[in-house]
Amino acid sequence: MAFTQDKLEREEDEILVREFKEGNLEAYDKIVERYQKKIYSLSFNLCRNQMDAQDVTQEVLLTLFRKIETFQGKSAFSSWVYRITLNATYMRLRSKKKEPNVSIDDLMPSLNGAGYQQEKIQDWSEDTESLLFDNETRETIQKAVDQLPEKEKVVFILRDVEGLSTEKVSGILDLTIPAVKSRLHRARLFLRKKLSNYFEEFQFRREKK
């Protein structure tokens, strides 16, 4: 299903790009309509700043307009757009002060010498439905993602938030498949730990009431 959808979107993109290269401005408008939310959303999730995400979106859409001739179709058009968006976002982030990377160690439960878990793990997965639309929960989730080291964050956003395939992410970031998988796993472990702290504290507060 996802594969068919991907193929369909890729074919539609190819037609629009061809028409735009031939000078059809309506095709460019359609490209803008298809991609502006994706560009804005990816950039915003990486820099968490409306002004920067707006500037990046403008820059990327203008690049698509001015440099469409340089797109040779070796990869999917969407991969090209994602790459330009990431470059533009990182250029902006680079000029700002860098936050220190948070250590991704110590994300696993404690194991004994034989590799078995020793502690009880609280399962909060059933309790999250009612909390999902709570502002505090949303802020906690956004903050946790913001704290991810950049290498893990970009893989997590492309793969788990945007829903791209591992293969596509590997192509966009020029990483091997095992590297994408490893970064994704570390990101999920990091976020799980952060959310566990939050939900456990939430349950503790609720029980105290």
Added chain:
Amino acid sequence: MICCKECLDLLADYLDGELDEKTNASLEEHFKDCPPCISFFNTYKSTTRLCRETLKETEIPDIVRIKLQEFLKENTRKKN
């Protein structure tokens, strides 16, 4: 029988349905006897879902959308 460490290392591929049949069966066998690993897996899976549902909703604010339209009109139409 696999241990918890091996089980935790396989979670990503298990969640994405990428384990071979034999490894998949070993992992599920481990889950039967290991409530902590089930809890870990449930919360691992929920983490991905919660983050996706929270971040996926990022919409372009109306004011930004208007500015983008003006910007594109200015920069892509006047010269043509």
